[in-house]
Amino acid sequence: MSTAGLCMDLVLPWSWRPLAAGQSDRLWAHTGRLLRVVNLSEGQTVRELATDAAHARLEAKLDLLLTLLAETLQPTVAPTSATLSLSTDGCSLPLQGNWQAGDGGVLQLYLAPALALPAQLPSRIRGLDQGRAQLHWPDMPAEVREQWEQWLFRQHRRSVQEHRRQG
Numbered sequence: 001m002s003t004a005g006l007c008m009d010l011v012l013p014w015s016w017r018p019l020a021a022g023q024s025d026r027l028w029a030h031t032g033r034l035l036r037v038v039n040l041s042e043g044q045t046v047r048e049l050a051t052d053a054a055h056a057r058l059e060a061k062l063d064l065l066l067t068l069l070a071e072t073l074q075p076t077v078a079p080t081s082a083t084l085s086l087s088t089d090g091c092s093l094p095l096q097g098n099w100q101a102g103d104g105g106v107l108q109l110y111l112a113p114a115l116a117l118p119a120q121l122p123s124r125i126r127g128l129d130q131g132r133a134q135l136h137w138p139d140m141p142a143e144v145r146e147q148w149e150q151w152l153f154r155q156h157r158r159s160v161q162e163h164r165r166q167g
Helices: 024-041 051-071 142-166
Strands: 007-017 081-087 090-094 104-109 119-129 132-136
Touching (some): 007 142, 081 142
Antiparallel strands (some): 119 132
16 A cells, blocks of 8 residues: 555644754654554454454553653643644644744644544644645654554545545
8 A cells, every 4th residue: 555645634633832952753752652552543343453453452552551641640632623734744734923944843733532642743844835834754753654654544544435425
């Protein structure tokens, strides 16, 4: 399955914050764990899971749970949602504040309503056009990219299925 060129619009809660020096590796590891849990949790029944996959799913959930407990016990409130154009290597989103092409930061995306924890994507602003910023993830590790592409493909497949049901 090739996801090259896959791009879709989704309405998701998101926020932007500065990227502190030396933070990228930790954020990518966090996002990789989060995506793994979301991907393993979505759309599968017990019958669909092989024994090894069931163990992997449980392990991923426990890993995320321990991460959540270690990071914070305070509840977070998701920011306002907006339409984002997501692709395999970046996204386009509404401009906020005084952004400039080349600026770096962390895009926080709330991927699943059941999780109050965002994916944290160290990003660069590639360009600004018509009130939108184009972000890209030049340093996304291969294993995180694979999880991201799997999540994005599932969102695309879900959208196609919904469109077919409606008409």
